[in-house]
Amino acid sequence: MSSNEIPTREVARRVFAQEFNDAGYTFKESDDERAPVYLLLPTGERANRVFLVGTLTEKEDVGEDNEYWRGRIVDPTGTFFVYAGQYQPEAASALRDLDAPAYVAVVGKPRTYETDDGSINVSVRPESITEVDAATRDRWVTETADKTLDRIAAFDDEGNEYARMAREHYDLDPDEYKRAAIAALESLEQADELSA
Amino acid sequence: MTDLRTHAAEIADQFSDHLDVSADEVEERLESLVTEYRVPVDEARRSVVNSYLDEAGIERDELAGGGGNEQTLLNDIDEDEMWVDVRAKVVELWEPRSESVAQVGLLGDDSGRMKFVSFTTSELPELEEGKSYALGNVVTDEYQGNFSVKLNRTTSITELDEEIEVGDDSTSVEGALVDIQSGSGLIKRCPEEGCTRVLQNGRCSEHGSVDGEFDLRIKAVVDDGDEVHEVIFNREMTEELTGIELDEAKQMAMDALDTTIVEEEMRGDLVGFYYRVTGPTLGRYVLANEVERLREPADAEELLIKARSM
Numbered sequence: 232m233s234s235n236e237i238p239t240r241e242v243a244r245r246v247f248a249q250e251f252n253d254a255g256y257t258f259k260e261s262d263d264e265r266a267p268v269y270l271l272l273p274t275g276e277r278a279n280r281v282f283l284v285g286t287l288t289e290k291e292d293v294g295e296d297n298e299y300w301r302g303r304i305v306d307p308t309g310t311f312f313v314y315a316g317q318y319q320p321e322a323a324s325a326l327r328d329l330d331a332p333a334y335v336a337v338v339g340k341p342r343t344y345e346t347d348d349g350s351i352n353v354s355v356r357p358e359s360i361t362e363v364d365a366a367t368r369d370r371w372v373t374e375t376a377d378k379t380l381d382r383i384a385a386f387d388d389e390g391n392e393y394a395r396m397a398r399e400h401y402d403l404d405p406d407e408y409k410r411a412a413i414a415a416l417e418s419l420e421q422a423d424e425l426s427a
Numbered sequence: 428m429t430d431l432r433t434h435a436a437e438i439a440d441q442f443s444d445h446l447d448v449s450a451d452e453v454e455e456r457l458e459s460l461v462t463e464y465r466v467p468v469d470e471a472r473r474s475v476v477n478s479y480l481d482e483a484g485i486e487r488d489e490l491a492g493g494g495g496n497e498q499t500l501l502n503d504i505d506e507d508e509m510w511v512d513v514r515a516k517v518v519e520l521w522e523p524r525s526e527s528v529a530q531v532g533l534l535g536d537d538s539g540r541m542k543f544v545s546f547t548t549s550e551l552p553e554l555e556e557g558k559s560y561a562l563g564n565v566v567t568d569e570y571q572g573n574f575s576v577k578l579n580r581t582t583s584i585t586e587l588d589e590e591i592e593v594g595d596d597s598t599s600v601e602g603a604l605v606d607i608q609s610g611s612g613l614i615k616r617c618p619e620e621g622c623t624r625v626l627q628n629g630r631c632s633e634h635g636s637v638d639g640e641f642d643l644r645i646k647a648v649v650d651d652g653d654e655v656h657e658v659i660f661n662r663e664m665t666e667e668l669t670g671i672e673l674d675e676a677k678q679m680a681m682d683a684l685d686t687t688i689v690e691e692e693m694r695g696d697l698v699g700f701y702y703r704v705t706g707p708t709l710g711r712y713v714l715a716n717e718v719e720r721l722r723e724p725a726d727a728e729e730l731l732i733k734a735r736s737m
Binding site: 239240241244282321335336337338358359361362363366369370371372373377380383384412413417419420 | 699726731
């Protein structure tokens with residue numbers, strides 16, 4: 232890549248909360264200080280950005296001197312934690328203004344931090360948080376199940392570099408995420424039956 | 428015939444109406460540039476043509492194609508300043524933004540579509556939308572990797588009895604709208620003739636400080652989880668997508684004493700939802716002609732069958 236080429240925008244991966252929270256390993260693909268940081272997904276993909284839709288169930292200003300909003304966003308497999316402070320003014324003001332519960336869409340960057348007991352927590356630093364509707368949430372669930380299943384199907388492919396990395400860095404079974412994806416899809420079907 | 432001889436014959440032919448110049452003479456000049464001065468053939472041709480233009484006291488525009496033009500498909504045009512003949516249908520006519528422009532719009536043939544411009548000074552008969560024409564001696568133009576054709580006073584326009592089939596070069600992208608880029612919402616464009624550049628802080632990068640004209644547009648990013656697509660919605664599509672019309676947007680900006688409020692409002696309405704956008708591609712952009720919000724989720728049942736069989 233020549234240096235004056237416009238850097239391409241990183242794609243927003245679709246990943247369920249369970250798999251996202253299991254990921255703790257981050258890496259860069261170049262020595263450049265400004266090179267993008269990727270979170271390694273256990274199903275074998277790199278994620279510098281994610282797009283998620285779920286139910287905002289709680290929000291809290293956990294900041295001391297400055298506002299620092301934490302939101303819990305729930306999908307069929309678990310909970311995403313989203314943190315927005317003064318450097319994410321739009322997302323922070325969106326969280327301030329939203330009333331839980333609400334369906335929200337989040338575009339953001341994965342962030343990891345090590346807790347006192349040495350485990351790695353994964354959260355989302357949002358670029359945007361917007362209120363959406365139930366149809367959009369359902370569409371995201373099927374889309375994310377689809378992408379997750381595609382990654383699992385390609386996990387044993389020869390030359391799947393990120394699957395190789397996932398085997399090296401995680402002791403996790405991709406089949407677990409297949410079961411989660413199936414359960415998520417079934418939850419949509421059941422909701423259909425209930426409303427029918 | 429050598430390569431140079433071919434070029435020489437073409438050039439001599441082009442100037443046959445204006446100068447008494449033989450192919451031999453042209454070839455000699457080309458030969459001298461190419462072999463003695465190591466000038467590439469293209470550049471040599473250009474330089475020789477220019478010197479004859481000077482000699483004849485005419486503009487490049489007035490030069491006859493000499494029948495040496497190639498009949499070209501729009502999609503094959505990949506070079507600036509080529510003289511070509513095209514057979515195409517007028518797909519769309521746009522409102523010219525400048526008095527020097529007589530007509531501007533889209534031509535189409537079965538290979539694709541391309542912008543065309545004709546200028547007032549060329550005094551050409553008007554093209555009609557939906558009609559097909561043989562256009563002789565048009566010249567190609569390139570701006571930031573995008574090609575167009577310019578009609579000029581030597582262009583021959585013949586209406587065709589048959590209708591040219593227009594190939595569908597439009598693409599359809601589907602995904603979540605994940606970002607609206609700056610320079611969206613209520614913008615101002617440079618009012619200089621033929622410019623239309625978007626102003627930054629009241630300044631045009633070409634014409635400096637100008638009194639801009641308001642317009643609406645959205646530059647959005649549609650992301651399907653594997654690929655990102657940049658999409659441009661023009662004023663009409665922006666109004667359709669957001670329900671905010673230009674006058675309303677101006678009022679919003681006036682009330683807030685800030686034009687960026689329009690972009691913010693649109694961001695809140697659009698980001699996070701799924702869309703299917705259809706339209707031609709221009710460089711790295713998709714120019715939206717149709718847009719639809721996707722309200723139905725994909726079929727979960729079908730996916731379940733796929734998952735359970737894995």
